Amino acid sequence: MGGACSRKRDPQTNEEIAHGGVSRKYSKSGSSKWLGTSFNRASVDNKDGNTICPSLMELCIIKISEEINEYGTFSMLPRDISQQIFNELVYSQRLTEAYLEAFYDCALQDMNLGEYPGVDDTWMDVISSQGLSLLGADISGSDVTDSGLLHIKDCKNVEALNLNFCDRISDVGLGSISGLSNLTTLSLKRNNSITANGMSVFSGLVNLLNLDLERCTGIHGGLVHLKGLKKLEALNVNCCNCITDADMKPISDLTNLKELQISCSKVTDQGVTFLKGLHKLGLLNMERCPITAACLDSLSDAALLNLNVSRSNLTDDGCEKFSKLKSLKVLNLGFNVITDAVLAHLKALVNLESLNLDSCIIRDDGLVHLAGLNRLKCLELSDTGVGTNGLRHISGLMNLESLNLSFTLVTDGGLTYLAKLSSLRSLNLDVRQITDAGLAALTSLTNLAHLDLFCAKITDNGTTYLRNLKNLRTLEICGGGLTDAGVKNIKDLQSLTLLNLSQNSHLSDKSLELISELTNLVSLNVSSSRITNAGLQHLINLKNLKSLSLESTKVTANDIKKLHESHLPNLVSFRPE
Incomplete structure (x- = not known):
C-alpha cells in the first residue's frame, strides 16, 4: 500500500480470506498466513498490559527446537510432547527434511505443513509413518506428486486432508485417498489436473462433510459422483467456470447441504431451480453468475442466512423477491445495476446484520429504508452516491460496528451523524472531502479499532482528535499533509498494530523516533517520505514488526535486510526488497 494513494480492494479476495481460505494472490514462494500468526507466543498481554510468562513446558519445547540437531528421534516421548515439538519447528521455520526423520513413527495426530517450504515426495514417508494416529494433514502448496500421495493410503483414520495448490497431483493421485472413508474434510483448491473421471473416488468418501474444489477448472460433469454423499x-x-446448470442437478440430492459456493460459474436461473429442495441451505455464493432476480423464487423455502449475488448484473426488475428471504443475516448486492428502489424491498429483512451495496446506484433518499434494520452490524456503501444527508437515516443503527464510506460524497458535516454510533469499531473514510474538521466529530467513538483515512485531507491539527481513540488497532492516513508534529499525536495510541502513513512526503526520521514507542506494531508503512537509513535505528525495539514498507525513501533494501538480521528477526515482508 505504498504506491497509489487511492485504491479499491478486491472484494472477492477479501471474501476468500473472510471464509478462512487462502487469498487468490497466493504464491508458493511466500506464506500468505503470516498475518494470522503475527504475534509471538510470548507477546500475548494480560489485562494489566504485562507479557505473560511462558510455562516451563513451553520453554522446554522451545529449547529442544533450538537444539534440534542434537536429537535423533522423538518416538520414545509421549505423543503430545512430540506434537508440540513438531509444531514449534514448523512455527519457527526450523523443520528440514533431515530433522523431520526424528518424527518417524511418533504417532502424531496433526501434520500441518501448509505452505511450508521444501515439502515434496521425500517428506511423505515420515508423514505416513504416523499410521492410524494421523487425523489431519496439510501439505498445501507443496511439490508432492501422485507418487508421494500414495503413502497416505495407509493412514486410514485421517479426517482432514488439505491438498490446496498441489498442482502435481492428478486423477492418479486421487486414487490413493479412495479408501480414506473417515475423511470429513477434503480441500483441493486450484488443481487443473483433476477431472470428472478422477472425482469418481469421492463416491466412497461417505463421511465427507466439507469438500473444496475451488478453481479446479476440469471438473465439469464430476459432481455426479457426489450424489451418494x-x-x-x-x-x-x-471460480470453476466449467460448472453449468447441468452440474446443479446432482446437487439437488444433497439434502444436508448447508453451504454452496458456485461463484464465477455458468449457472443461470435454470440451474438454481435444482436447489429448491435444499431446505438446510444457509450460505449461497453466486457472485458473477449470469442470474436474474427470478432465481430467488427457488430459494424462498431455504433457510438462507448468507447470500452473495454481487457482480451478477442484477437490475431493479424482480428485486421485490428479496423481501421473502426473511431469515437473511448477510446480503451482498455489490457491483450490480440496482437503485434506491431495491432498498425499499430490504426493509422487511429485519434480521440483516451485514449489507453490501458497494458501487450500486444508491443515493441519500434510499437509505431511509435501512433505518429500521436495527440488527445491522456491517454496512458497505463504498462508491455510491451517498452523501451527508444520507447519513442521518442510519444514525440510529446503534449496533453498527463497521461502516465503509470510501469514494462517496460524504463531507465533514455528515460525520456528525456518526457521533452516537457507540458500537462502531471500523470506519473507512477514503474520501477526499474529509478534513481535520470532520475528525472532530469522531472523538466520541472510543470503541473505534480501525480507521482508514486514505485520500482524506488530514493535517497535523487533525491528528489531535485521534488522542481519545485509545482502542485504535489500525490507522491509515495517506496522501495527507502530515509532518512529524502530526505523528507526535499518534505515538500514544499504544493499541496500534498497523500504521500506514505513506504519501506524507514531509515525514522525516523524527517520525520513526516517535513511532518507536508503538511496540505492538505488526505492520508499518512510511513510504514516499524523507526517511533515511539513519532513522532505522529507531525501529529496533519494534520486535513484533512483521511488515515494513519504505518505498520511495532514501532507505535501500540492503539497509532493511541489515535491520532484519540484527534486530527484527520476525520481519517477513519488507519493501524495497
Missing part, C-alpha cells in the same frame, strides 16, 4: 454440508466450486 448424504452427509455433505459444504461444497465449494468457486
